[in-house]
Amino acid sequence: MSAVTMVAAINAALRDAMDGDDKVVVFGEDVGRLGGVFRVTDGLSDRFGPQRCFDTPLAESGIVGLAIGLAIRGYRPVPELQFDGFSYPALDQALNQLAKYHSRSGGLVDLPVVVRIPSFGGIGSPEHHSESPETHFAHTAGLKVVCPSTPGDAYSMLREAIECPDPVVYLEPKQRYWTREEIDLPLRTEPMDQAVVRRAGDDVTLVAYGNAVATAMAAAAEAEVQAGLAVEVIDLRSLAPIDVDAVVASVEKTGRCVVVHEAPRTLGIGAEVAALVQERAFYHLEAPVLRATGFDTPYPPARLERDWLPGVDRVLDAVQAVWEQ
Amino acid sequence: MTTTTYRQAMREALRDALRRDERVFLMGEDVGRYGGCYAVSLGLLEEFGPQRIIDTPLSESAFVGAGIGAALGGMRPIVEIMTVNFSLLALDQIVNNAATLRHMSGGQFNVPLVIRMTTGAGRQLAAQHSHSLEGWYAHVPGLRILAPATVQDARGMLWPALCDPDPVLVFEHGLLYNAEGELAADAPVVDLTTAAVRRPGTDVTLLAYGGTLRTALAAADDLAGEGTSAEVLDLRSLRPLDTATIVASVQHTHRAVVVDEGWRSGSLSAEVSARITEEAFYDLDAPVARVCAAEVPVPYAKHLEEAALPSPGAVVEAVHHMAA
Numbered sequence: 265m266s267a268v269t270m271v272a273a274i275n276a277a278l279r280d281a282m283d284g285d286d287k288v289v290v291f292g293e294d295v296g297r298l299g300g301v302f303r304v305t306d307g308l309s310d311r312f313g314p315q316r317c318f319d320t321p322l323a324e325s326g327i328v329g330l331a332i333g334l335a336i337r338g339y340r341p342v343p344e345l346q347f348d349g350f351s352y353p354a355l356d357q358a359l360n361q362l363a364k365y366h367s368r369s370g371g372l373v374d375l376p377v378v379v380r381i382p383s384f385g386g387i388g389s390p391e392h393h394s395e396s397p398e399t400h401f402a403h404t405a406g407l408k409v410v411c412p413s414t415p416g417d418a419y420s421m422l423r424e425a426i427e428c429p430d431p432v433v434y435l436e437p438k439q440r441y442w443t444r445e446e447i448d449l450p451l452r453t454e455p456m457d458q459a460v461v462r463r464a465g466d467d468v469t470l471v472a473y474g475n476a477v478a479t480a481m482a483a484a485a486e487a488e489v490q491a492g493l494a495v496e497v498i499d500l501r502s503l504a505p506i507d508v509d510a511v512v513a514s515v516e517k518t519g520r521c522v523v524v525h526e527a528p529r530t531l532g533i534g535a536e537v538a539a540l541v542q543e544r545a546f547y548h549l550e551a552p553v554l555r556a557t558g559f560d561t562p563y564p565p566a567r568l569e570r571d572w573l574p575g576v577d578r579v580l581d582a583v584q585a586v587w588e589q
Numbered sequence: 590m591t592t593t594t595y596r597q598a599m600r601e602a603l604r605d606a607l608r609r610d611e612r613v614f615l616m617g618e619d620v621g622r623y624g625g626c627y628a629v630s631l632g633l634l635e636e637f638g639p640q641r642i643i644d645t646p647l648s649e650s651a652f653v654g655a656g657i658g659a660a661l662g663g664m665r666p667i668v669e670i671m672t673v674n675f676s677l678l679a680l681d682q683i684v685n686n687a688a689t690l691r692h693m694s695g696g697q698f699n700v701p702l703v704i705r706m707t708t709g710a711g712r713q714l715a716a717q718h719s720h721s722l723e724g725w726y727a728h729v730p731g732l733r734i735l736a737p738a739t740v741q742d743a744r745g746m747l748w749p750a751l752c753d754p755d756p757v758l759v760f761e762h763g764l765l766y767n768a769e770g771e772l773a774a775d776a777p778v779v780d781l782t783t784a785a786v787r788r789p790g791t792d793v794t795l796l797a798y799g800g801t802l803r804t805a806l807a808a809a810d811d812l813a814g815e816g817t818s819a820e821v822l823d824l825r826s827l828r829p830l831d832t833a834t835i836v837a838s839v840q841h842t843h844r845a846v847v848v849d850e851g852w853r854s855g856s857l858s859a860e861v862s863a864r865i866t867e868e869a870f871y872d873l874d875a876p877v878a879r880v881c882a883a884e885v886p887v888p889y890a891k892h893l894e895e896a897a898l899p900s901p902g903a904v905v906e907a908v909h910h911m912a913a
Contacts, residue, residue, distance in 0.1 A: 325678075352684050353650075356677035360717050364886045368716055391689055399728045403855030405884040504854060530828065531728035531860045538863035542876045552870035555863065561730045562689040 267444040273415035274304050274380075274436065276449050277422035278342065282312050285340060288426060290317045292327055292344030292380075301346060302382055302441055324354035328379060332361050335375045340426055348383040348435075349392030355400060362431045363406030374429040378422070383411070384475050384526050386439035386573055391563040396527030401433045402504040402536070409504040410456045411435040413477035415445040417501065420453040432456075435503075437474035459507035461514070465494030468583050469514040471537055472524040473500040476574065480524045483579035490580070493587060503533055511537065512544045519550035520586040524579055529557040551589035556582040590773050596766040598740045599629050599705075602747035603667065607637050610665055613751060616643035616652055617669030617705075626671045627707060627766050653679035653704065657687050657756075660702040665751050670706040673722050673760065687756040688731030699754045703747065709762040709800045709850055710898055716886030719894075721850040723760050723799065724857040727828040733757040734827040735781060736799035740770030742825065745779030753781070760827075762800030762850075784831040786838065790820035793844040793908050796835065796861055798824040801848040801899055808848075808904035817908060827857060835861065836868045843874040846907045848899050853881035875911035880904050 268276075282288045290308055292300075296319040299306035308317040320327050324345050331341035345351045351358075358379070365375050385394030401409045408430060412418040418436070425432040454460050462477060463484050472480040477499045484495035496514050500506060515521045521541050523534035534555040541553050556579045564572045593601075606613045615630060621644040624631030634642040645652040649670055656668040670676045676683070683704070691699045710719035727734045733753060737743045743761070750757040787802065788809050797805035802823050809819040822838050824830065839845045845865050849858035862877040883897040 349685060352681040355680050359677055359720075360674065364716050367886045391693060392685055399855050400725055403724060403852055405852045405854075406886060506854070528728065528730050530730075530830075531724055531855065531857065533855065535859040535863040536855050538866055539859040539877070539879065542862065542866045543878070544876075546873075546876035549870075552866045552868075553863065554867060559730075562692040564692075 265446045265448055268415045268447050268449060269442050269444050270415045270418045271302060271304055271441045273419040273449065274422055275306060277419045278305065278308060279311065280450055281423055281426045282308065282316060287338060288340045288342060289334065290342045291320050291330070293320055293322055293346045295319060295344050300344065302438060305344070324350050325357050328354040328357040328362060331377045331379070332357065332365065332375060335377045336373055340376045342378045342380060342426060344380045346382065347393045348381055348395040348397045351381055351397050358401065358407065359404050363404050366430065367406065375431050376429050377431045378425045378434050380434045380436060382438040383435040384437050384439060385563055385569055386475055388566040388569070390565055394563045394569070396525065396558065398435060398503050398533060399527060399531055402533060406431070407504060408432045408502070409435065410502050411437065411474045412501065413437060413440060413474055413499050415443070416447045416451055417453050419449055420451060421456040421501065424456045435474065439475045440478070457502045457505060457507060459498050459500050459502070459510035461496060462499045463495065463497040465496035465518070467493045467518055468495045468520040468522065468587060469511070469518045470495055470497045470522050470524055470579065471500060471511055472497065473503060476524040476526060479574060479576060479579060483576045483583065486576055486580060487583050493583065495583065506537065506540065508540045508544060511541060515541055515545045516548045519548055521553045522556055522579065522582040522586055523553065524556045524574055526558045526573055528560045529555055530560050532557055551586040554582040554586055590771045592769055593740055593772045594766065595740050595743045595768045596627065596629055598744035598772060599761065600631065600633070602744050603630060603633060604636070606667070606748055606751055607633070607641060609748070612663065612665040613667065614641040614643065614664065615667045615669065616645050616656065618645055618647055618671050620644060620669050625669065627763065649675050649679035650682055653682040654686070656702050656704070657682060657700055660700045661698055665701055667703045667705060670704060672718060673706045673708040674718050674720050676706055684729050688729050691731065691755060700756050701751070701754050702756045703750045703759060704756070705759045705761060707763045708760040709764060710887045710894060711764045711800070713889055713891055713894060715889040719887035721882065723827050724851045724855065726758050727857055731755065732828060733781070734760070736760045736825060736827055738765065738799050738802035738823050738825070740768065740772055741776065742779060744772055744776050746781060749778060749781050760799055764800055782826055782829070782831060784825055784834040785823045786820060787823045788819070788821040790818040790842065792818045792842055793846060794820045794822055794838040794842045795846050795848060795904060796822045796824060797848040798827060801850050804899055804901055805848045805904060807901035811901055811905050812908060819908070830861065830864065832864050832868060835865060839865050839869045840872045843872055844911055846878045846880060846904055848904055849879065849881045850899060851882060852884045853879060854884060856881055878907040878911055880907050
């Protein structure tokens with residue numbers, strides 16, 4: 265066992281996948297010579313050569329389009345879009361081609377593409393570098409969307425995503441890049457479409473993913489200290505599809521649910537989770553499902569982001585609100 | 590009052606705006622010589638000339654970017670994107686520039702831009718030309734999203750949208766262009782911020798917008814035949830949502846069905862459902878139901894397309910299910 269960072273875990277997953285299958289190729293802006301702006305692809309170009317890990321122009325639509333073409337010809341491309349806010353130029357390719365080609369070909373063609381996107385805020389970067397783009401991908405029929413919150417999951421879920429015959433959007437919580445976990449690589453955790461319980465409790469269910477899992481865990485610990493509440497924390501891991509059974513099983517036990525995410529509240533993943541929970545567990549609910557989220561504004565400048573992001577206080581306010589109803 | 594089509598009402602709104610304010614101009618693919626892919630701008634080139642009715646190349650990112658620049662420079666551009674399906678090519682301009690420039694400039698610059706686009710399925714245009722992505726845009730801070738569902742709103746929403754200092758997206762459902770309605774010659778200025786009760790009722794609230802308003806109204810007719818009184822609410826403004834009107838309706842009917850042509854997961858219907866639960870939980874007699882498009886690429890075959898889209902029958906079924 266050693267303390268592995270999420271960056272190192274993702275790097276190892278890419279390396280191991282490339283070792284195991286020479287059809288796996290990695291490309292994107294600065295992923296080759298530089299090794300990625302977050303060092304995620306460090307050493308891959310040296311190890312596998314510029315045919316399998318290479319730099320692209322700053323053209324996200326082209327990057328995803330290239331991945332689609334390569335996948336049609338039998339490759340397993342793992343393109344990187346350098347930042348969340350840069351994903352928008354590629355969304356036409358993602359929605360109109362990547363998400364549809366399997367169906368449009370009558371099931372003849374698989375597109376085993378994994379689009380990696382360093383995502384979310386909390387690292388002192390401004391707008392365009394701190395967005396939460398998951399709603400756009402999760403709403404797109406034909407795409408799977410996953411988001412690890414730990415180094416072990418980051419490794420396991422990326423390996424699984426690369427093995428998946430269908431396109432997967434793999435969101436990397438960059439604020440968690442340098443967190444460490446004692447693990448032995450390679451490892452496999454739960455299947456990537458399953459949510460997991462990070463902390464068990466009977467009083468309130470917190471549902472989170474990505475950076476927000478750590479916030480939810482801290483809030484759960486604080487709620488226990490402050491109010492003696494046993495808060496269960498569910499890490500969604502998969503945003504499309506959502507493992508609604510896991511969430512409902514928890515809410516049937518607790519009767520109370522708060523969803524935590526960084527994305528602006530309106531039409532965030534929290535809306536879908538809240539809608540699903542009340543559809544499936546309405547008669548178990550003791551209080552309305554609440555949301556502790558980012559505000560409905562563009563991402564703020566760095567000096568304001570701590571106030572903008574949903575922190576422990578915002579989560580605790582929501583926990584208190586559902587508990588007291 | 591005269592009977593007019595949604596298309597004519599929208600054209601009259603454009604003509605009125607072009608006459609009222611010299612800063613207003615229209616640009617987009619085929620809006621000029623061809624008169625618009627859906628014939629909305631037919632005749633405007635002849636009336637207003639090529640300086641104000643401008644055909645653009647097939648380059649959504651470029652002409653939406655040009656619209657943003659013109660808005661920053663003091664004009665009041667109306668940009669037509671032929672359909673929402675093509676708007677993804679301009680998504681970066683819309684999300685990263687139009688929606689954020691006011692914030693990024695510390696309030697120094699605003700973008701008074703109106704983008705019109707056709708949305709929706711139902712015309713056998715298959716997977717790439719049948720999207721309903723209103724929910725995508727309604728997630729984006731900095732945008733106002735409108736969905737005129739009636740002839741009156743098609744006529745009335747454009748001018749107040751142009752008066753908004755910030756970017757406004759107007760979604761026009763493709764099946765509505767031939768719809769007819771009554772329009773007064775001195776049509777009043779409409780409010781952009783409120784939802785409207787299109788049919789009062791007492792037993793269940795059906796919430797719809799754009800193309801699904803007709804679906805909800807048809808379902809309400811069917812339900813009335815069974816003795817169920819359905820209230821039909823037209824959301825009209827998708828961002829911001831008029832939560833107060835939504836909640837007020839649900840507080841007297843105690844049941845709600847959201848009808849949304851978007852794919853269910855992560856759709857506008859989810860946000861509406863979540864808000865009803867947050868604000869009216871103790872008034873609800875049943876969980877909020879959603880009737881949405883099937884989560885598949887919209888099929889080409891007519892019978893499959895019909896099966897994939899929300900129908901009055903599915904809405905009635907959802908109401909039956911919650912009454913059971």
